[in-house]
Amino acid sequence: MIKREAEKTILEMAEQFKVVSVTGPRQSGKTYLVRALFPEKPYINLEEPDTRLFAIEDPRRFLQKYPDGAVIDEIQHAPELLSYIQSIVDVRRDTGIYIITGSQHFTMLEAISQSLAGRVGIIHLLPFSYMELHKAKVSSDNLEQTIFKGAYPPLYDQPLVPEKWLNSYISTYLERDVRKILNIKNLSIFQKFLSLCAGYSGQMINYSRIGADCGIDHNTVHSWMDILEESFLIFRLKPYYKNFRKRIVKMPKLYFYDTGLASRLIGIENSGQISTHPSRGFLFENWIISEFMKSRYNRGKDINLYFWRNNTGIEIDLIIDHPDGFIPVEIKSGSTFSRSWADSVIHWKEMAGNSPKNSFIIYGGNEFHTINDINIVPWQNIGNIET
Numbered sequence: 001m002i003k004r005e006a007e008k009t010i011l012e013m014a015e016q017f018k019v020v021s022v023t024g025p026r027q028s029g030k031t032y033l034v035r036a037l038f039p040e041k042p043y044i045n046l047e048e049p050d051t052r053l054f055a056i057e058d059p060r061r062f063l064q065k066y067p068d069g070a071v072i073d074e075i076q077h078a079p080e081l082l083s084y085i086q087s088i089v090d091v092r093r094d095t096g097i098y099i100i101t102g103s104q105h106f107t108m109l110e111a112i113s114q115s116l117a118g119r120v121g122i123i124h125l126l127p128f129s130y131m132e133l134h135k136a137k138v139s140s141d142n143l144e145q146t147i148f149k150g151a152y153p154p155l156y157d158q159p160l161v162p163e164k165w166l167n168s169y170i171s172t173y174l175e176r177d178v179r180k181i182l183n184i185k186n187l188s189i190f191q192k193f194l195s196l197c198a199g200y201s202g203q204m205i206n207y208s209r210i211g212a213d214c215g216i217d218h219n220t221v222h223s224w225m226d227i228l229e230e231s232f233l234i235f236r237l238k239p240y241y242k243n244f245r246k247r248i249v250k251m252p253k254l255y256f257y258d259t260g261l262a263s264r265l266i267g268i269e270n271s272g273q274i275s276t277h278p279s280r281g282f283l284f285e286n287w288i289i290s291e292f293m294k295s296r297y298n299r300g301k302d303i304n305l306y307f308w309r310n311n312t313g314i315e316i317d318l319i320i321d322h323p324d325g326f327i328p329v330e331i332k333s334g335s336t337f338s339r340s341w342a343d344s345v346i347h348w349k350e351m352a353g354n355s356p357k358n359s360f361i362i363y364g365g366n367e368f369h370t371i372n373d374i375n376i377v378p379w380q381n382i383g384n385i386e387t
Contacts, residue, residue, distance in 0.1 A: 002136040002156060004033055005298040006125055011037060013121030013300065014096030018089040021112060022101045024125035025232035025257065026173045029153040030101040033125065034071050038099055042070040046077040059084045069097035076102040079111035086115045103177070103231070121300070126232065127151035127258050129294040131383040143335075143364050143379060147283050148271035150260020166264040170194070178227055189214055193224055197234060197254060198265035202282030204251045205236065225254075232257055235293065240306035240319045240326075253307055259287045284333035285317055288362055288382060292318065295387050304387065308348065316348050320387055327358045329385070335365040342371050360385055 006022075010033070013020045022030050035043055044066070046052045055062045055078040063084055075081060089097055112120055128151040133139035138156050140146050149155055149162045152169070184190045193214050200210070211221040228234045236252035256262035266279060274280055289305065296303055304322070309315035318329040328348050332341050345359050359374045362382060369376035377384065 001032075001036065002128060002132055002138065002153070004029065004125070005129060005132055005295075006123055006300075007033070007037060009123055009298065009300040010034070013123065014038075014099070016095060017119060017121035018092065018095050019085065019098045019100060019116055019120040020096065021116075021120050021122045022099065022125050023122065023232070024103065025127070026103045026177070027152050027154055027169065028125050028127050028232070030103075030125050031073050032153070034073075034099050034101060038071055038096075041068075041099065042066050043073065044070050045073045047074050052077050055081055063088060069099075071099045071101075073101050074103060075100045076111075082111045082115035086119065089119055123300050124232065124297040126290075126294045126297055128153060128156065129298065129383075130291055130380070131295075134380070134383075139380075141380070142271065143284070143333075144274040145271040147259045147274055147287050148263050148268065150258040150263070152258060152260065155260070162260060163264065163269055166260055169261070170264065178224075178231060181227055182224060189216065190224070193221075194228075195265050195267075197225070197228065198256065198262040199279070200254045201256055201259075201262045201266075201279065202285040203253060205254045233261070237289065237305060237307055237318075240308045240321075255286045255289055257290050257293065259283050259290065262286060281333045284364060284379075285331045288329075288331045288379065289318055291382050292320070292385075292387055295383075301387075314344050314347055316344060320385075322358070322387070325358055326352060327360070327385075328352075329359075330361045332361060332363040334363060337363060337365060337367070337369050337376055339371055341376075342374050345374050346372055 010020060010022065022034055024030050044051060046055060059078070059081050063081065072081070085098055112122070130139060130146070130151070133151065133156065140149070150166070152165075154160060155162055155165055178190070193210070193216070196210050196213055207218055207221045211218050214221070225234070229236060234254060234256050236254055238252050239250050241250060263274065263283060268274060268277060274283065292305055293303065296305070304320060306319040306321065307315065307317055308319050316328045317331040320327040320329065328345050330341060330345050341361050341363070345361065349359060361374060361376045362379055362385075363376065364379055366378045366380070368378065
């Protein structure tokens with residue numbers, strides 16, 4: 001078993017809260033992890049039709065079967081349980097009674113906000129981080145392979161071919177779950193929408209253009225993208241514009257939580273194709289930023305990540321809102337360091353008054369450098385940057 005960085009956070013939450021909620025995309029390892037961390041608790045899988053029916057039709061009697069609590073998997077299938085769980089935990093003083101998981105963030109949050117506010121610790125479990133894979137000695141030193149394979153646990157727990165597994169994931173999970181929620185009748189349009197989203201990885205979102213290319217209206221694009229985001233497939237990185245309200249771009253940028261999935265959706269069939277693919281730089285940027293997202297979520301932290309760009313095209317790929325000050329991070333996929341990479345960081349620091357020691361350029365090479373007090377960091381050492 002590859003040790004998850006979220007283990008410590010989940011156990012700490014179980015000591016502080018009566019209920020712990022672990023959400024994340026399908027196949028991110030939620031079930032395996034919570035069962036390993038709480039082996040003494042009964043395990044309930046609400047994807048089983050008879051179990052789900054029992055929970056929905058008679059939730060009170062269903063929960064009476066587990067007086068000491070339980071691990072309840074995929075609870076979004078029976079959100080009615082949460083109100084009854086509330087009544088149970090409210091009369092108890094112990095913590096870590098119920099551990100619940102879910103793959104549909106929107107369903108979970110709505111139900112939790114209504115029933116378990118203040119009683120539940122929430123953590124989002126994403127696919128493996130690079131540091132998790134590195135510590136387990138199963139990471140790759142090849143950048144293109146790292147991007148192409150992605151980090152879903154089954155690809156590291158089993159001898160699977162990434163292309164075939166990702167194809168199956170797209171068809172059995174994305175299309176089944178998301179289509180069910182959105183009641184999409186024309187599958188080909190949604191498939192095209194997914195591919196277009198992947199093509200926008202690392203770029204500012206043009207909702208109107210995506211809608212025109214798919215033949216759907218602006219509101220539908222927003223609705224579909226909301227579902228993908230709430231299903232932990234994509235995220236939108238917001239621009240930072242505090243204190244810089246004028247001449248600042250305010251459109252979000254689109255990223256996938258897993259670059260293997262994004263690569264497959266834009267038609268990349270093997271890691272060798274990434275070297276010369278037009279999206280290589282965007283996929284690298286996507287991989288770096290998703291690693292920062294995983295680092296925050298694994299520690300149960302809110303997201304403090306942004307990008308910055310003005311109307312003349314000067315851009316910082318990532319701004320970390322750190323307690324010690326804002327940290328600009330530029331991301332370059334090239335393997336040979338260029339001094340010109342520092343220009344936008346220098347410009348931002350002069351404008352923002354940022355401390356020179358808190359600025360980085362992460363690149364596709366293997367050597368450390370320093371220029372104008374900016375730290376140049378190889379991609380494999382991304383874990384050294386504190387968020």
